[in-house]
Amino acid sequence: MTSSRSSLWLRMLWVAPWMVGLALFYAVPLAMSLFFSLTDATMIEPPRFIGLDNYAALARDRVFWRCVANTAIYAAVAIPLAMILSLWLAALLSTRHALAKPVLLLVFAPTVVPLVAASMIWLWIFNSDHGLLNMLFTAAGATGPNWLTTHGWAMSALIIMSLWSVGQSVVIYLAALRDVPRPLIESASLEGLGRFRRFVHVVLPTIAPAILFNAIIQTITAWQVFAAPYIMTGGGPDRSTYFYSHYVYDQAFVFQHMGYAATLGWVQCLLLAVCIGAVYLCWRRLGDLR
Amino acid sequence: MEVTRRSAIGLMGASAAGLVLFGPRADDDVPTDRLVLNYWEKWTGFEGVAMRELVDEFNRTQDRLFVRYLAVNSINHKAMISIAGGAPPDVIGLWSFNLPAYAEAGALLPMDDLAASAGLTPDRWIDSVRPLLRHEGRQWAMMTTCGSLALYLNLDVLESAGVDPAFEPRTIKELDDLNDRVTLRSSRGSIQRMGFVHTEPGWWSWMWGFQFGGRLLNESGDPTATDAGNADAYGWVRSYPDRFGAEKLLSFQSGNGFYGTAQNAFLQGRVASVVQGPWLANLIEVYAPNLRYRVVPVPVAEAVYDPDAPVGLFDGDVVVIPRGAAHPEASFEFIAWLQNRARLERLALAHRKNTPLRQASAGFFERHPNRSIRVHRRLASSPRAFGVPRTRVWPRYEAEFDTSFESLWIGRLSADDMLARVQTAIEQETEFARARRGARADV
Numbered sequence: 003m004t005s006s007r008s009s010l011w012l013r014m015l016w017v018a019p020w021m022v023g024l025a026l027f028y029a030v031p032l033a034m035s036l037f038f039s040l041t042d043a044t045m046i047e048p049p050r051f052i053g054l055d056n057y058a059a060l061a062r063d064r065v066f067w068r069c070v071a072n073t074a075i076y077a078a079v080a081i082p083l084a085m086i087l088s089l090w091l092a093a094l095l096s097t098r099h100a101l102a103k104p105v106l107l108l109v110f111a112p113t114v115v116p117l118v119a120a121s122m123i124w125l126w127i128f129n130s131d132h133g134l135l136n137m138l139f140t141a142a143g144a145t146g147p148n149w150l151t152t153h154g155w156a157m158s159a160l161i162i163m164s165l166w167s168v169g170q171s172v173v174i175y176l177a178a179l180r181d182v183p184r185p186l187i188e189s190a191s192l193e194g195l196g197r198f199r200r201f202v203h204v205v206l207p208t209i210a211p212a213i214l215f216n217a218i219i220q221t222i223t224a225w226q227v228f229a230a231p232y233i234m235t236g237g238g239p240d241r242s243t244y245f246y247s248h249y250v251y252d253q254a255f256v257f258q259h260m261g262y263a264a265t266l267g268w269v270q271c272l273l274l275a276v277c278i279g280a281v282y283l284c285w286r287r288l289g290d291l292r
Numbered sequence: 293m294e295v296t297r298r299s300a301i302g303l304m305g306a307s308a309a310g311l312v313l314f315g316p317r318a319d320d321d322v323p324t325d326r327l328v329l330n331y332w333e334k335w336t337g338f339e340g341v342a343m344r345e346l347v348d349e350f351n352r353t354q355d356r357l358f359v360r361y362l363a364v365n366s367i368n369h370k371a372m373i374s375i376a377g378g379a380p381p382d383v384i385g386l387w388s389f390n391l392p393a394y395a396e397a398g399a400l401l402p403m404d405d406l407a408a409s410a411g412l413t414p415d416r417w418i419d420s421v422r423p424l425l426r427h428e429g430r431q432w433a434m435m436t437t438c439g440s441l442a443l444y445l446n447l448d449v450l451e452s453a454g455v456d457p458a459f460e461p462r463t464i465k466e467l468d469d470l471n472d473r474v475t476l477r478s479s480r481g482s483i484q485r486m487g488f489v490h491t492e493p494g495w496w497s498w499m500w501g502f503q504f505g506g507r508l509l510n511e512s513g514d515p516t517a518t519d520a521g522n523a524d525a526y527g528w529v530r531s532y533p534d535r536f537g538a539e540k541l542l543s544f545q546s547g548n549g550f551y552g553t554a555q556n557a558f559l560q561g562r563v564a565s566v567v568q569g570p571w572l573a574n575l576i577e578v579y580a581p582n583l584r585y586r587v588v589p590v591p592v593a594e595a596v597y598d599p600d601a602p603v604g605l606f607d608g609d610v611v612v613i614p615r616g617a618a619h620p621e622a623s624f625e626f627i628a629w630l631q632n633r634a635r636l637e638r639l640a641l642a643h644r645k646n647t648p649l650r651q652a653s654a655g656f657f658e659r660h661p662n663r664s665i666r667v668h669r670r671l672a673s674s675p676r677a678f679g680v681p682r683t684r685v686w687p688r689y690e691a692e693f694d695t696s697f698e699s700l701w702i703g704r705l706s707a708d709d710m711l712a713r714v715q716t717a718i719e720q721e722t723e724f725a726r727a728r729r730g731a732r733a734d735v
Contacts, residue, residue, distance in 0.1 A: 042728055045376040046397040046615075050731060131547030148542040153702065240699040255369045256687045257721075258393065 035264040043261035045254075056265035065241070065249060066266070070273070073246040076157065077224035077277065080164045084220055085213070088168040092175030093201075106176070110169035121233040124163045125150070128234075156235050156243045163230055171216045178212035179205070206288060214285045221281055225274050246270055326358040327622055332374075333385035334367040334609075338574065342642030343385075343436075350629055359383075359626055371614065375399045380614035382623040388424035388433065388608045389680035395427040396684045396729070401613045401620055402430045403627075410628040420606045420677040421648045427682060434627050435648040437639055438608030439569035440671035441496070442664065443467075443591065447584040449474060449485070449564040460588045461565075462599075464503065464528060467591045474564045475536075483536065483544040487564045490529055490701075491545050492557050496567070497697035498690060499605050500525040502678050504593040508689070509681045515689065515718040518711045524593060526707035530700055538703040554579040573644040573662040587664035589671055602670065606677040608648055646672050685721045692717045 039056055041049035060066050091109055095102045112120065127134045128149035136146030149159040182205055190204045206213070228247040231237060237244035250270065254263035322328055335343055340363050347361045362381070364370055368390045374380045386394070394400050407413070414422050417435065425433045447457040453474040461467040467488055474487030486492075490500070498508065506521025516522075533541055548562055549555020552575065558566045559580040566572075567590055576583050589602035596603065611630065613623045630636070633649055637656055640647045644662040646669055657666055671677060680686060692714045699705040705713070 042731070044397055045372050046399050047732060050728075129546050130543045148539060148546060151542040151546060151702070152539070153704070238695065238698045239702050240704055241695055252691065255373075256691065257685075258372070258397065258687075 035267055038261050038264035039268050041261045043264070044258045045260050049261060052261070056262050057269075059262065060265065060269060065244070068241055069244055069246045069249040072157070072242065072244055073225055073227070076161060076164075076227060076245065077221065080161045080224050081217065081220045083161065084165055084168050084171065085217060087165055088171035088216065089175055089213075091168065091172045092179055095172065096176055096179045106172070109172050113167045113169040117229045118233060120166060121163075121230045124159075124166070124230070125234055128159050128163075150235050151239055153239055153242050156239060160227075160231055160234065160243055163234070164224075164227070171220070174212050174216055175209065178209035182208045210285060210288050213288065214282070217281045217285065218278055221277050222274060225270065225277065246273075322360060323358055326356060327619060329357055329359045329383060329619065329622055329626060330381035331359050331361050331383040331385070331626070332364045332367055332371060332381045333361060334364065334387075335385070336363045339643050342639055346630065346635055346639065350626060357622055357626065372397075372399060375614045375616055378616055380616045382613070382617045382619060383626060384612050384614055385436065386433070386610055386612055388435070388610045389682075389686060391425070391432050391610065391612075392427045392682050392684045392686065394612070395430070395432050399615050400432045401615055401617065402432060403434065403613070403624070404431045406621075406624045406628075407431060407434070410624070410631075412628060412631055416650060417648055418650050418673050419675075420672050420679070421608060423682070424606075424608055424679050425610065433610035433612045434631055435608045435610050436630065436636065437643050437645045438606065438648045438672065439571060439645045440668045440677060441499070441567050441569055441605040442587045442589055442667055442671055443565050444558060444568050444572055444664075445565045445586045445588065446558060446561055446563075447586060449561045453487075453564070455564075457584070457586070460586075461591045462589075463594045463597055464591050465594060467565075470564070481540065483540050485562055485564070486544065488566075489541065489545070489563055490532065491541070492548060492563050492566055493551050493568070496605060498693040499567075500529055502605070503590060503596070503603055504528070505596045507678075507681075509683055513683055513722070515715055515722060517693075517715040517718060518708075521593075521596075522711055523707055526697075526700060526710055529697075530707045530710075533701055533703045538701065542702065551575075559583060570645045570662050570665060570668045571643065573664065577644075577661070587667045589667070598676075601676045602674050603676045603678070604671040604674065606672050606679055683722070685718060685725050688721045689714075689718050 038049060040051060040053060042052050042055075043049035095106050095109070115123075126132070130136055130146060130148040130151075133146070133149070135149065139146035147155045149155050186204055186208070187200060190200045195203065226247050227245050228251065231243045231245055232248055232251075235243040237248050246266070247270070250263050250266045253259045253266060331347065333340070333343055340361075344361050347359045351358050367384065368386055371380070371384045371386065372394070391400075412434070414431075417425075421435055421438065424438075425431050425435060443461070445457075445460075450457050450459065450470075453476075455470060455473055459470070461470050471487030474485065475483065476485040478484055490497075501508065501519065501522035502525075504521040504525040506519045506523075506525055507516055508519075508522070510516050544562075548557035549560065554560075556575060556579065557563045558568075558572075559576065576585065590604050592603050611627050613620050613627070617623050630639075633647075633651070633653060636649060637647050637653060641656075641660060644660075644665075646665065647656065657669070662668070681689065683689065696705065696710040696713050699713075700707065700710045
């Protein structure tokens with residue numbers, strides 16, 4: 003008894019730094035931001051309680067709805083694209099081909115490049131006069147668009163850039179694919195299932211947990227996208243790439259509406275929860291394929 | 293090799309011990325017997341070096357205070373956070389247009405009494421400086437350097453286009469004529485070179501109304517974005533995408549290099565003229581020392597033209613004492629020391645900028661390395677020099693202007709619609725700011 007109690011204390015001691023950190027840097031700020039969302043808080047002046055006024059103000063805020071729409075469009079396109087691309091790459095790389103490992107290295111390498119540096123690289127790739135992408139267009143006899151300064155194309159450019167960091171998902175899929183039991187695939191072959199149906203009815207359901215994990219992570223990443231558009235387009239042109247987190251940042255630190263920014267943060271959290279719920283429902287449907 | 297708990301703990305312990313023994317140290321140069329003042333400033337590079345030299349001199353010439361200089365990026369945001377967090381530095385270098393927001397939020401200590409007791413009376417400044425240091429009847433800052441915007445002309449480009457290099461565009465119409473003569477297109481119609489384009493560098497999208505006699509705030513502090521002068525100005529801006537093609541302009545713009553590099557469009561001769569401040573002289577010295585250029589006031593609408601009263605944006609760098617500074621008197625002692633004419637001029641010479649003082653020392657203009665400094669001085673001293681509108685909602689006003697300007701530039705909004713959009717947004721913001729202030733006052 004004594005020994006198990008002392009063991010418990012020892013364990014508590016080991017996790018104590020993390021618990022203290024969690025309380026100080028997560029729980030307390032979360033509670034404070036919830037409080038601030040109910041106040042008219044600037045950064046310096048004492049917060050003034052205004053109840054749900056900030057939440058009501060969202061309904062009339064055109065820029066807020068614009069940011070929600072922009073972020074939703076970005077997420078709706080970028081997430082499926084990233085999912086398909088990473089799964090396809092993982093499927094290719096799961097073979098025993100000699101080039102698989104070097105290619106995996108190439109696919110994973112961009113994820114260790116800081117996002118700011120990557121954004122600077124992509125700024126040049128998308129440059130309409132001297133950019134790599136438009137040079138390819140020119141070589142093909144076509145004229146490339148003004149990627150970052152034209153309505154519509156700017157969003158497309160950011161979605162393309164988001165695929166730069168699919169390496170992490172590829173690694174997770176790769177690990178999951180290697181865990182698919184060979185006998186399962188072989189018996190499906192014996193039952194006459196073709197390659198595509200084997201993939202859909204055997205492989206996909208087996209790696210479903212990895213798919214769910216990647217989908218959730220990518221949903222969170224998409225709804226929090228900030229650095230790349232901030233650097234590459236500044237939210238323009240005409241707010242066509244003004245995303246939710248950028249708006250939260252501007253409200254908090256540029257316009258000094260800290261209370262409103264806290265409200266936006268909580269609504270972002272709710273939106274994210276809804277999206278993750280939708281992802282989970284889709285994932286359940288994937289299980290039905292089995 | 294098996295990793296045991298003991299070896300893992302040992303490894304962590306060894307790492308911690310290594311960090312303690314050989315890790316980074318606090319600045320050893322800070323003396324322990326002096327009061328240390330932390331000074332946050334926005335300047336890095338040669339501008340930072342010039343201020344650091346002054347700080348070092350201050351530290352050498354007395355033995356009670358020690359100023360520690362720290363260059364801080366996005367200082368206007370970070371300083372506010374530090375004040376809100378109750379851990380501000382002792383002195384902060386801001387832009388003068390930050391003062392209304394800081395002052396109204398109660399983030400600064402007023403300087404009227406401190407300045408008066410140090411004999412730093414307002415008449416030492418040129419007229420344009422005084423309003424930049426004040427807000428709602430109080431003085432909040434002291435100026436360190438300042439600059440006015442002018443039109444820089446690349447004479448080589450003008451000559452190659454057959455324009456007399458002595459030509460000085462004084463009105464918007466003359467600027468347009470110059471543009472027509474200098475602009476070059478390729479056989480496929482893309483723009484290769486322009487005489488002038490608003491988006492290079494495009495840092496002051498809101499200033500054009502002033503060149504047409506417009507303004508952005510009235511005496512009561514209400515937004516006046518839809519003012520007739522502004523409507524004329526942005527009608528003129530809109531004529532550029534209409535004449536040259538929005539797509540073509542965007543394509544041309546994306547081929548221009550970043551401002552602070554050798555690929556700068558003005559240095560490269562891709563644009564023959566740009567609106568810039570005296571700091572451009574530094575860039576020219578570094579990247580294009582042989583560039584032949586001239587500096588003239590920014591052109592204005594014909595109806596507004598007056599050779600004796602040029603119109604141009606004037607703004608400055610200021611030092612302030614934040615609320616919560618531990619030793620405000622000591623902070624001000626350093627600020628007052630900086631205000632000595634010789635020191636302000638040293639800084640101005642190093643930054644290639646104007647002096648904010650009414651009386652320059654003998655030979656200041658003669659030995660100034662910026663050959664256009666007299667033009668900038670004339671602009672700064674003009675009765676029609678204008679500053680950034682003094683309102684707490686300026687960050688929102690500017691952001692709204694920038695966004696709406698983009699819409700205008702890509703041809704999605706007319707000038708009137710653009711200005712109406714800005715007006716509506718800023719009226720709401722102003723109303724909100726006033727209501728918020730009133731509610732706080734009631735509390």
